[in-house]
Amino acid sequence: MTAPTMNGLIHHAVRRDLARLAAALDPWPDGDRARAQRLERAFANLRRELTHHHEGEDEHVWPFLARTGVEAGLLAEMEAEHGAMSAALAGTATALSRLAQSGSADDAAAARESVEGTRTVVEAHFDHEEKELEPLLRSHEGTPEWKAVTDQLRHRSPGDAGSFFAWLTDGISDEDRAALKATVPAPLTFVLSRALGRRYTKEIAPVWR
Structure with a gap:
């Protein structure tokens, strides 16, 4: 595939x-x-x-x-x-x-x-x-x-980019994570989603838990 x-x-x-x-x-x-x-x-x-x-x-x-x-x-x-x-x-x-x-x-x-x-x-x-x-x-x-x-x-602004990557990776499959890694370096994804995506992590992600 x-x-x-x-x-x-x-x-x-x-x-x-x-x-x-x-x-x-x-x-x-x-x-x-x-x-x-x-x-x-x-x-x-x-x-x-x-x-x-x-x-x-x-x-x-x-x-x-x-x-x-x-x-x-x-x-x-x-x-x-x-x-x-x-x-x-x-x-x-x-x-x-x-x-x-x-x-x-x-x-x-x-x-x-x-x-x-x-x-x-x-x-x-x-x-x-x-x-x-x-x-x-x-x-x-x-x-x-x-x-x-x-x-x-x-x-996009750093905050918007962080929120985007936090959303994109919330519940992502292993196959999709590998595809993302081939496009965006994993350390950059980590920094954007964890450091700059705190609003999503705090306010949105818990809704799906």
Whole structure:
């Protein structure tokens, strides 16, 4: 099996979080507002990371692919799918906010339904992107042009980078960790996730334990 790219690793982290969120909502102890508020906070982190990822693709990756001759129609499909995901994420955020206020089993059931709908939308886009675009991106790995794109994608504040790597590695599989190590030196990942990712480690990671 081909090792995942950084794009693939991010997709795996998103899938992992959505699966954990769905599992955390079923079964639901009626009235547990504190738990609901923690889940709302964890989802907000996921939504932020996924939004950042897609904005980077819209701004840098799709224009790069357009310059290499990828059909405009396919890239338009990707942008439309990003819009559908944004709408789904907003709907789930609303459902979780309602649950955080009430803690009720009924609102938890509604939130579960919303999460599952979001998973369907996200999975459809990820499958489409991984099938159609991932092979094309792999063919450009190592070129100066693609390196310039990845440099733009990595441009984040130290705090944001630390939070990103703490999130990316939270629950990561051994196979994905090896792939990450081949892309980012392990000492750098350690420093970013442990030293600069303390907010995630303190506020988000315990939600999934």
